[in-house]
Amino acid sequence: MAILSSNESLLEPSLDKARHVKYWTRCLKTYLPNQYTGNDSNRMYLAYFIISALDLLDALKTVPSEQERRDHVNWIYHCQHPNGGFRMWPGTDFGKLSNEKNAQYDPANIPGTYFALATLLIYDDDLTRVRRADCLEWLRQMQRPDGSFGETIVNGRIEGGSDSRLGFCAAGIRHILRGRTSGSIDIDGQLIQDIELDAFVGCVRMAESFDGGIADEPFHEPQAGYTFCSLGALALIDRLNRPNGHDVKETNGPVDPLRVLDWLVWRQTELTDPDAGLDTELCTDEDAPHTQHAEGQHIPKGDKGDHGMPAKQSPDKTVGGSMFDLLVDGAGMNGRTNKVADTCYAFWVGASLHIMETPTLCDQSAARRYLLGKTQHGVLGGFGKFPGDLPDLYHSYLGLAALSLAGSDQVKPLDGGMCLSREARERLPTIWKSWRVDA
Amino acid sequence: MPKYADDPTWADIVPLPTDEGGPNPLAAIAYSDDYSETMSYLRAVMAAKEHSPRVLDLTEDLIDMNPAHYTVWLYRAETLFALHSDLRAELEWLNETALAHQKNYQIWHHRNLIVDRLCGEEQGVVDEEGLWKAECEFVEQMFERDAKNYHVWSYRQWLVRRFGLWGPVELEFTERMLARDLRNNSAWNHRWFVVNGRAEMEGDGGLGVEDPEVRAREVKFAMEAVAKTPQNQSPWNYLRGIVRKTGMSLGHLKGFAEQYASLKEPDEVRSSFALDLLAEVYVEEKKAKEAGEVLDLLATRYDPIRKHYWQYRKGLLGVEGAAAA
Numbered sequence: 001m002a003i004l005s006s007n008e009s010l011l012e013p014s015l016d017k018a019r020h021v022k023y024w025t026r027c028l029k030t031y032l033p034n035q036y037t038g039n040d041s042n043r044m045y046l047a048y049f050i051i052s053a054l055d056l057l058d059a060l061k062t063v064p065s066e067q068e069r070r071d072h073v074n075w076i077y078h079c080q081h082p083n084g085g086f087r088m089w090p091g092t093d094f095g096k097l098s099n100e101k102n103a104q105y106d107p108a109n110i111p112g113t114y115f116a117l118a119t120l121l122i123y124d125d126d127l128t129r130v131r132r133a134d135c136l137e138w139l140r141q142m143q144r145p146d147g148s149f150g151e152t153i154v155n156g157r158i159e160g161g162s163d164s165r166l167g168f169c170a171a172g173i174r175h176i177l178r179g180r181t182s183g184s185i186d187i188d189g190q191l192i193q194d195i196e197l198d199a200f201v202g203c204v205r206m207a208e209s210f211d212g213g214i215a216d217e218p219f220h221e222p223q224a225g226y227t228f229c230s231l232g233a234l235a236l237i238d239r240l241n242r243p244n245g246h247d248v249k250e251t252n253g254p255v256d257p258l259r260v261l262d263w264l265v266w267r268q269t270e271l272t273d274p275d276a277g278l279d280t281e282l283c284t285d286e287d288a289p290h291t292q293h294a295e296g297q298h299i300p301k302g303d304k305g306d307h308g309m310p311a312k313q314s315p316d317k318t319v320g321g322s323m324f325d326l327l328v329d330g331a332g333m334n335g336r337t338n339k340v341a342d343t344c345y346a347f348w349v350g351a352s353l354h355i356m357e358t359p360t361l362c363d364q365s366a367a368r369r370y371l372l373g374k375t376q377h378g379v380l381g382g383f384g385k386f387p388g389d390l391p392d393l394y395h396s397y398l399g400l401a402a403l404s405l406a407g408s409d410q411v412k413p414l415d416g417g418m419c420l421s422r423e424a425r426e427r428l429p430t431i432w433k434s435w436r437v438d439a
Numbered sequence: 440m441p442k443y444a445d446d447p448t449w450a451d452i453v454p455l456p457t458d459e460g461g462p463n464p465l466a467a468i469a470y471s472d473d474y475s476e477t478m479s480y481l482r483a484v485m486a487a488k489e490h491s492p493r494v495l496d497l498t499e500d501l502i503d504m505n506p507a508h509y510t511v512w513l514y515r516a517e518t519l520f521a522l523h524s525d526l527r528a529e530l531e532w533l534n535e536t537a538l539a540h541q542k543n544y545q546i547w548h549h550r551n552l553i554v555d556r557l558c559g560e561e562q563g564v565v566d567e568e569g570l571w572k573a574e575c576e577f578v579e580q581m582f583e584r585d586a587k588n589y590h591v592w593s594y595r596q597w598l599v600r601r602f603g604l605w606g607p608v609e610l611e612f613t614e615r616m617l618a619r620d621l622r623n624n625s626a627w628n629h630r631w632f633v634v635n636g637r638a639e640m641e642g643d644g645g646l647g648v649e650d651p652e653v654r655a656r657e658v659k660f661a662m663e664a665v666a667k668t669p670q671n672q673s674p675w676n677y678l679r680g681i682v683r684k685t686g687m688s689l690g691h692l693k694g695f696a697e698q699y700a701s702l703k704e705p706d707e708v709r710s711s712f713a714l715d716l717l718a719e720v721y722v723e724e725k726k727a728k729e730a731g732e733v734l735d736l737l738a739t740r741y742d743p744i745r746k747h748y749w750q751y752r753k754g755l756l757g758v759e760g761a762a763a764a
């Protein structure tokens with residue numbers, strides 16, 4: 001990991017670990033605020049954030065009691081679907097009223113399944129209660145003829161989007177449940193076929209944009225989250241072309257790893273203020289509306305042209321800034337070209353670079369300073385989306401994960417490819433051995 | 440204050456609460472009583488597969504509180520179709536819902552479904568042009584709130600493909616969006632789609648930027664944008680996208696890039712993107728020394744945040760003294 005020179009470490013704010021542990025303990029032990037109701041159907045993924053965050057903070061063995069740990073694991077298995085896979089939350093299970101007719105409204109869910117398995121792994125569960133054959137058979141049915149994966153299957157129809165978030169989760173499920181064995185495998189006398197790997201790789205290759213990033217679908221705007229999910233999924237199925245790899249294969253993706261790398265490093269930006277005033281140079285319409293806080297316009301602070309890059313377009317010559325300004329300010333990552341930095345993209349971009357085996361090509365020190373100095377919440381712990389924002393589970397988790405990848409030694413080492421601690425991922429080979437699949 | 444329990448319309452329904460399976464469920468939320476009740480009634484009618492007008496009210500209520508519920512949307516669509524409901528009224532309702540929940544994917548998926556159904560059901564009767572025009576107008580209304588909303592741009596692309604809107608009107612739309620914000624990369628991306636998507640996705644004519652006239656028009660468009668905002672990456676990427684797609688030489692852009700950055704005037708650089716492009720031009724010209732000098736300018740003066748990346752690029756040149764990345 002990056003070694004700080006003495007002069008850098010002086011300027012670097014630190015992780016207020018106790019406050020973060022407190023934040024996550026509250027998330028684990030008390031009800032989440034009512035504002036999370038809109039995420040009721042995403043509870044498995046909130047559960048994964050909570051458990052994995054406590055793990056990254058090395059507090060998972062101390063914060064929940066033995067009994068609570070058992071209850072948590074049981075809750076995850078309670079969400080397991082009788083025909084394989086997991087639900088996102090128990091809300092679709094009709095219990096005693098379940099029957100063949102209403103089964104269509106109670107499907108297993110691809111992200112729900114990945115996050116359930118990942119959380120079990122983090123809790124050091126041996127996965128013996130997972131209906132493995134059913135799950136892998138269901139996974140195969142979740143793939144469309146074009147290679148993409150859906151979210152659920154309802155009445156034989158694959159529902160939900162077709163983007164790489166789902167592809168990543170599908171690749172993760174496959175990885176956890178069958179290791180590196182490709183082709184058909186025998187599980188308790190049942191022959192389970194593999195997913196169509198070539199078709200899936202084709203989907204990712206098609207969604208590469210003209211500017212180097214990867215989108216959810218061909219011709220959509222590239223975005224760092226989809227780029228991570230695409231690269232991550234390819235890595236999980238051993239089909240990733242890396243920029244330093246000498247053999248860029250046509251059966252792998254992305255088509256042009258150097259272009260993707262270029263797009264990724266451009267995501268680092270000093271633009272942080274979503275409410276910054278409109279840039280007079282580009283705004284010709286006096287009535288241009290101020291956009292909402294959550295998706296603010298990524299306009300440089302018009303009065304700061306001194307950040308080492310000519311942020312303000314003046315016809316006058318631009319003077320390169322000193323490194324000192326950058327060291328103080330930090331720089332996070334945006335998700336798309338010309339947008340402001342946002343905590344979560346420090347993970348999506350940092351982890352993409354990590355998967356590409358070029359983690360140091362961005363400024364990791366500046367990324368740490370952005371997270372610790374700008375979006376970490378000084379009172380509540382956790383991280384907000386933008387500087388000054390209240391923390392939420394999503395940004396608080398991805399902030400910690402990003403910090404680990406950016407070289408902080410205050411968080412456990414992270415496996416960027418699966419977004420959980422390396423320690424958790426290293427439990428897989430033992431589990432695979434018990435299933436007699438390749439590690 | 441119970442909403443459904445006291446309502447005679449719902450008197451025949453036994454609510455079905457969610458079973459968390461045991462103590463200490465994970466990520467439990469402090470639901471309002473209203474939400475818990477609505478959810479229990481929804482679960483009861485879903486379990487019974489009831490398709491009735493009151494189901495539409497109930498799903499509307501639930502969606503308003505939890506639009507991410509993935510099967511409630513399917514249930515609602517089925518109910519709408521079973522009752523032969525007025526799908527235009529559904530679109531009206533979706534307008535409000537989309538404005539209230541800007542980040543939700545399901546709303547737009549549902550909208551696709553309804554619009555498709557309207558065209559299929561009333562084939563020959565429905566005023567398709569009126570329909571897509573209204574849809575395009577609504578999309579523009581959404582862009583007034585957030586001109587980069589990913590779902591809305593995806594929906595706009597779907598409209599273009601569904602109704603074959605590849606013509607000049609759509610190009611003018613991108614120009615209108617870019618006039619509001621020349622840095623709106625979503626609008627640039629949409630322009631790329633309108634110009635090139637038909638050739639690649641429909642295979643029914645149009646060469647995109649491989650047509651010399653189209654290419655000239657698009658190059659001019661992007662160059663004019665650079666002139667207004669030299670430190671705006673979107674038009675630079677657009678230019679480079681054209682070069683890559685058509686296989687033309689980067690050398691065609693050399694003179695243009697040198698208006699914004701040149702080795703002769705290292706103190707007068709107006710765009711780091713011009714420098715980046717210039718470095719690639721020198722690579723194409725096999726001038727590794729000059730390419731290295733340009734990359735040094737980026738690393739030390741004009742884009743130090745990506746210092747390691749510029750050094751890495753220099754390493755790819757095989758230039759002596761380049762730092763290993």
Ligand SMILES: [Zn+2]
Binds near residue numbers: 395
């Ligand atoms: Zn975010």
